[in-house]
Amino acid sequence: MKELNVEKITEAVKEMCIEANHFLSADMNKALCDAVDKEESPVGKKILDQLKENLKIAKEDMIPICQDTGMAVVFLSVGQDVHLTGGSLTDAVNEGVRRGYTEGYLRKSVVDDPIIRNNTKDNTPAVIHTEIVPGDRVEITLAPKGFGSENMSRVFMLKPADGIEGVKAAVLTAVKDAGPNACPPMVIGVGIGGTFEKCALLAKKALLRPAGKHSDIPYVKELEEELLEKINNTGIGPGGLGGRVTAFAVNVLTYPTHIAGLPVAVNICCHVNRHVTRVL
Amino acid sequence: MDRHLKLPLSDNDIKSLRIGDYVYLDGVVYTARDAAHKRMSEALSKGEKLPVDLTGAVVYYMGPSPAREGRPIGSAGPTTASRMDKYAPALLDLGLKGMIGKGKRSDAVKDAIVRNGCVYFAAVGGAGALLSKAITEAEVVAYEDLGTEAIRRLTVKDFPVIVVIDKDGNDLYKEAIKEYGRE
Numbered sequence: 001m002k003e004l005n006v007e008k009i010t011e012a013v014k015e016m017c018i019e020a021n022h023f024l025s026a027d028m029n030k031a032l033c034d035a036v037d038k039e040e041s042p043v044g045k046k047i048l049d050q051l052k053e054n055l056k057i058a059k060e061d062m063i064p065i066c067q068d069t070g071m072a073v074v075f076l077s078v079g080q081d082v083h084l085t086g087g088s089l090t091d092a093v094n095e096g097v098r099r100g101y102t103e104g105y106l107r108k109s110v111v112d113d114p115i116i117r118n119n120t121k122d123n124t125p126a127v128i129h130t131e132i133v134p135g136d137r138v139e140i141t142l143a144p145k146g147f148g149s150e151n152m153s154r155v156f157m158l159k160p161a162d163g164i165e166g167v168k169a170a171v172l173t174a175v176k177d178a179g180p181n182a183c184p185p186m187v188i189g190v191g192i193g194g195t196f197e198k199c200a201l202l203a204k205k206a207l208l209r210p211a212g213k214h215s216d217i218p219y220v221k222e223l224e225e226e227l228l229e230k231i232n233n234t235g236i237g238p239g240g241l242g243g244r245v246t247a248f249a250v251n252v253l254t255y256p257t258h259i260a261g262l263p264v265a266v267n268i269c270c271h272v273n274r275h276v277t278r279v280l
Numbered sequence: 281m282d283r284h285l286k287l288p289l290s291d292n293d294i295k296s297l298r299i300g301d302y303v304y305l306d307g308v309v310y311t312a313r314d315a316a317h318k319r320m321s322e323a324l325s326k327g328e329k330l331p332v333d334l335t336g337a338v339v340y341y342m343g344p345s346p347a348r349e350g351r352p353i354g355s356a357g358p359t360t361a362s363r364m365d366k367y368a369p370a371l372l373d374l375g376l377k378g379m380i381g382k383g384k385r386s387d388a389v390k391d392a393i394v395r396n397g398c399v400y401f402a403a404v405g406g407a408g409a410l411l412s413k414a415i416t417e418a419e420v421v422a423y424e425d426l427g428t429e430a431i432r433r434l435t436v437k438d439f440p441v442i443v444v445i446d447k448d449g450n451d452l453y454k455e456a457i458k459e460y461g462r463e
Contacts, residue, residue, distance in 0.1 A: 040460070041456075041460055044460075050440075051406065053407075054404075054406070054407040054408070054410040058355075058409040062348065063354060063355050063408070063409040063412055064345045064354065064355040065406070065409055066407075067344050067354065067355035067356055067357050067359075067408040068343075069345055069355075105346045105354055106345055106346075107344070107354070107428050119427050119428075119429075121427065146406075148405060148406075179383070179384060179453060179457075180384060180402070180405075180453050181360045181384060233463055234457065234461055234463070235456070235457040235458070235462065237457075237460055239382070239404055240383070240402075240453050241442065241452060241453070242457060243456075271406055
């Protein structure tokens, strides 16, 4: 059995917090560059150029891409042949977040209680999703999530009779309601099936798939393409100021569900769709 | 139309602004977001004075990331304005002239904008690194314990914004969608 000291996880999480908030992944950079060519609105083009310039400044001057450096969402895939040593896994992840947000000059955006609302001053705790998988490796994905777009996300408990048309209507409703609030161009994560909480988790995971890569399931790929076209036909555009590029990608994940239900979750992300993955 | 304006805004400046105008602002703006608005609202309901005089001022809905050594501020882009909709009409009635944020506003806020002859600007959401370059000074002036949500006095130079709601209540978000929508 492989042993892994959780201090290694702390160190990785710390570095990933800083990396994700200053350097956007290659797929998101490409999506932004492609959008400049596609955009017809002069204001839209101007906004997209500013966003490109923003990424350059963030990287060169080490200023976070967005001041909302997010709540740290951490996905852990822990191999069942790994023995974690040196303390609690949860504490190790939170310590990584604490160090990353403090040493990396990242904003502390977490409050200790949703009603009492005292800032924890170190951006902890993270939201941690742990999965036990075969093998002897630990895969960590860190996705700092900003709340401008998180606030516009929705869960719809549709009826089986609503079918795929119901799913399309739900996604479009969420996107139109979000409009300029979610910092378009957006990435739309959609989870279909499972239960109330499972579809929300699928929608969040869908945001991790590289922009431009489609589902392997033929009807889901078609759905992604059709939804992207429909979303871009809303005219919301970059910054919500009108234009042809409202979303970079629609990523859909599905899961088996109950005979009585059709849960659909729409997790909206802004153009700063941050995620970093490491394997230990 | 691209324009340069000095803060504070005069009534004539506001009268001349139309939705879609691209404006570069020079001068002082105050930051405030959710927690600072809640506290200001509580102060007003107790009959107390606000910690800063917002008469004629522009408020920027923003909570920055921490500044690195030698810089006035960290990343500094706008937050979603609608969360301040509950508080904004009272501040506009007290003399606040402008707001900078991103996203839609409620009808109550639009009514208060028209009633008082004010303006709502959007800055580009998610461009916090770029916008930080247009901020030359930053100082916490109230509610320091709120951390990023404290009220800050910022000096800005060529700070880029776009007029989204003008003094007549026109809304760029609604108009712009009509132009590029294909439904």
